Amino acid sequence: MTILEELSRRVGDAFAEAGLDRDYGRVKLADRPDLAQFQCNGALAAAKAAKQNPRALAEKVCEELRSDVAFNAVTIAGPGFINITLADDELARRLGAILQGDRLGGWQTPAADKILLDYGGPNVAKPLHVGHLRAAIIGESLKRIFRFAGDEVVGDVHLGDWGLPMGQLITELKREQAGLAYFDQAFEGPYPDQPPVSLADLERLYPQASVACKADKARADEARQATAELQKGRPGYLALWKHFVAVSREAIEKEYQDLGVTFDLWKGEADAAPLIPEMAADLAGKGLIEDSDGAQIIRVARDGDNKKIPPLMLFKSDGGVTYGTTDLATIVDRVRSDNPDRIIYVVDQRQALHFEQVFRAADLAGLFAADRLEHIGFGTMNGKDGKPFKTREGGVLRLREMIDMVTERALARLAENGLAEGYDDAETNDIACKVGVAALKFADLSNPRTSDYIFDLDRFMAFEGKTGPYLLYARVRVRSVLAKAEAAGAGAPGPIIITAPEERDLALVLLGFGDALRAAHQKRLPHLLCDHAFSLAQAFSKFYAGCRIADEADDSIRASRLGLATASGRQLDLILDLLGIQAPARM
Ligand code: ARG
Numbered sequence: 001m002t003i004l005e006e007l008s009r010r011v012g013d014a015f016a017e018a019g020l021d022r023d024y025g026r027v028k029l030a031d032r033p034d035l036a037q038f039q040c041n042g043a044l045a046a047a048k049a050a051k052q053n054p055r056a057l058a059e060k061v062c063e064e065l066r067s068d069v070a071f072n073a074v075t076i077a078g079p080g081f082i083n084i085t086l087a088d089d090e091l092a093r094r095l096g097a098i099l100q101g102d103r104l105g106g107w108q109t110p111a112a113d114k115i116l117l118d119y120g121g122p123n124v125a126k127p128l129h130v131g132h133l134r135a136a137i138i139g140e141s142l143k144r145i146f147r148f149a150g151d152e153v154v155g156d157v158h159l160g161d162w163g164l165p166m167g168q169l170i171t172e173l174k175r176e177q178a179g180l181a182y183f184d185q186a187f188e189g190p191y192p193d194q195p196p197v198s199l200a201d202l203e204r205l206y207p208q209a210s211v212a213c214k215a216d217k218a219r220a221d222e223a224r225q226a227t228a229e230l231q232k233g234r235p236g237y238l239a240l241w242k243h244f245v246a247v248s249r250e251a252i253e254k255e256y257q258d259l260g261v262t263f264d265l266w267k268g269e270a271d272a273a274p275l276i277p278e279m280a281a282d283l284a285g286k287g288l289i290e291d292s293d294g295a296q297i298i299r300v301a302r303d304g305d306n307k308k309i310p311p312l313m314l315f316k317s318d319g320g321v322t323y324g325t326t327d328l329a330t331i332v333d334r335v336r337s338d339n340p341d342r343i344i345y346v347v348d349q350r351q352a353l354h355f356e357q358v359f360r361a362a363d364l365a366g367l368f369a370a371d372r373l374e375h376i377g378f379g380t381m382n383g384k385d386g387k388p389f390k391t392r393e394g395g396v397l398r399l400r401e402m403i404d405m406v407t408e409r410a411l412a413r414l415a416e417n418g419l420a421e422g423y424d425d426a427e428t429n430d431i432a433c434k435v436g437v438a439a440l441k442f443a444d445l446s447n448p449r450t451s452d453y454i455f456d457l458d459r460f461m462a463f464e465g466k467t468g469p470y471l472l473y474a475r476v477r478v479r480s481v482l483a484k485a486e487a488a489g490a491g492a493p494g495p496i497i498i499t500a501p502e503e504r505d506l507a508l509v510l511l512g513f514g515d516a517l518r519a520a521h522q523k524r525l526p527h528l529l530c531d532h533a534f535s536l537a538q539a540f541s542k543f544y545a546g547c548r549i550a551d552e553a554d555d556s557i558r559a560s561r562l563g564l565a566t567a568s569g570r571q572l573d574l575i576l577d578l579l580g581i582q583a584p585a586r587m
Pocket of ligand 1: 118120121122123158159160327345347
C-alpha cells in the first residue's frame with residue numbers, strides 16, 4: 001500500500017468509528033505543505049450528508065486520530081479540513097521499510113492485465129518524423145510503468161505498411177524502371193532477393209509520388225489501383241512491397257534504437273490482411289455491413305451521440321481496404337496471437353475519431369469489448385509559430401536530424417557548464433547524446449500528455465528547472481556525494497533518523513513515490529512521475545545544501561544521511577528507467 005492508501009485507511013477507520021462512511025477518510029498531500037504534510041477534506045461532505053456540524057464532526061475524527069502515536073499533529077483548519085503530520089519516528093520507520101526491497105515503495109497493481117501496447121506507428125518508406133516521436137517516447141515510458149506495476153505488456157510497433165503510400169511507391173518506381181520483373185504480369189518468379197531500391201531511393205520516390213498524385217488525378221487513380229491490386233495479392237507487387245518493408249524497417253529500427261525505444265513485435269497493418277475476408281464474412285453474417293455507393297460500411301453512430309460519428313468504411317468501391325479495416329482486423333489478429341486483456345493505442349489525439357469508430361465496430365461485432373480498448377492520445381509538439389514542428393526549411397523534421405541536433409546542443413551546454421571535461425571524444429559524445437535525448441524525452445514526458453507544447457531546445461536543455469539535464473545532473477551529484485563519502489571512510493548507510501527539516505522533507509518526498517507511480521499508471525500520465533522526480537531532485541538539493549553528510553560528526557546521523565542519499569540516488573535511477581531515459585555514468 002502507498003502512504004496515501006494507508007493513511008486513507010487509517011482516517012477511514014476514524015470516520016467509521018464516528019458512525020460514518022469510511023470513504024470520507026480519503027487523504028491527499030497537503031495543499032499547504034507549510035501547515036501539514038497531509039490533509040483530509042471528507043468531514044465537510046460527511047457532515048453535509050449526516051446533517052451535522054462539520055467542525056464538530058472533524059473534531060470527533062481528530063480526537064480518535066490523536067490517540068495514535070503515528071501522528072505528530074492532527075488539527076482542524078477552516079470549516080473542517082483535517083490536517084495531518086506524521087511523527088518523525090513513523091516517517092523514518094516507513095521510509096526504512098520501503099528501502100528494504102528493490103521496488104522502493106513503488107506501487108503494485110492489484111489487478112494486473114495483459115496489455116497489448118500499440119505505439120510508434122511509423123510508416124514504411126516515409127521517414128520517421130516528429131509526429132511519431134511522442135508515440136514512441138510516451139509508449140516506451142508507459143510500457144515500463146505498466147511492467148513495473150505488475151502488468152504483462154507486449155509492445156507492438158504496428159508499422160504502417162498497407163495503405164495508399166505503397167501503391168504510390170509501386171507506380172512511381174514503375175515510371176523509373178518499368179522493365180523490372182515485378183511489373184511483368186507474365187513473370188512467374190522467383191523474384192530477386194536483392195531489393196531494387198535503397199533507403200535513399202525510397203525517401204526520394206515517396207515524396208515525388210505524393211506530390212505527383214496530388215497534382216494529377218490520373219496518377220492518383222493509378223496509385224489507388226496499384227494499392228488495391230497489392231492488397232488483393234498480385235505476386236509482383238507483393239514481392240516488391242516486401243523489399244520496401246525490409247529496407248525501410250532496418251532504418252526505422254536504427255532510429256528507435258538511438259532513441260532508446262524498443263518493441264517486442266514488429267508487426268504491421270499487412271499482418272492482419274489475410275484475416276480480412278474471414279472477418280468481413282463474420283461481420284456480414286452478423287448483419288453489420290451495409291452497401292453504400294459500391295463501398296461497404298459499418299454504421300457505428302449511436303442515439304445520443306453528441307457529435308457525428310461517421311460509419312467505418314470496410315471496403316472502398318474499388319475493393320481496397322482502409323485504415324479502419326486493418327485496425328479492426330489487427331484486433332482479430334491480436335486476440336488470436338496474444339489474447340490480451342486490454343489493447344492500448346498510444347497515438348496522436350487527432351486520430352481520436354478513427355479509434356472511436358474502430359472501437360465501436362469491434363464492440364458491435366463482439367471482437368473486443370470497447371471498455372478494454374483505450375486510445376491514449378497526445379497533443380502535438382509545435383514550433384514557435386504554434387503549428388506542428390517543422391524544420392527551418394519547412395519540411396517535417398526527421399528523427400535522425402533531431403537526435404543530431406540535440407546532441408550538438410548538449411555538447412555546447414556541457415562545455416558551458418564545465419561538465420564532461422577531460423574525457424575522450426567517444427565518451428564525451430556518448431554523454432552528449434544521452435543528455436540531449438534525455439532533454440528531449442523529459443521535455444516531452446513532463447508535459448501533460450494531452451496538451452500541445454512548444455519545441456524550445458534552450459528550455460529543454462537548461463541545467464536548472466524541470467528538465468532532463470537537471471535530473472541527470474542531480475543523479476550525478478548524488479553519486480559523487482556517495483563516492484566522496486566512501487573515499488573519506490564515512491561508513492555505511494544506516495537506519496533513517498530525522499533530525500533536520502531538510503531530512504524530513506526529503507523523506508516525505510521519497511515516501512511519495514508509490515502514490516506518484518500509482519497515479520501515473522492509473523491515469524496513463526507519465527508526467528506525474530516526472531513531477532515526482534523533479535520534487536525529489538529539489539528535495540535532495542536542499543538536503544545537500546543544508547545538512548552535512550560525509551563529515552557529520554555524529555555516527556548515527558551520518559549513517560542516516562548516507563541512507564537518505566543512497567535512497568535518493570536509487571529512486572532517481574529507478575524513475576529515469578521508468579521514463580525510458582538513459583543516464584550517463586558520469587558527466
Ligand atoms: N501509421 C499511423 C500513422 O502514421 C499510426 C498507427 C497507429 N496505430 C494504429 N493501430 N492505428 O498515423
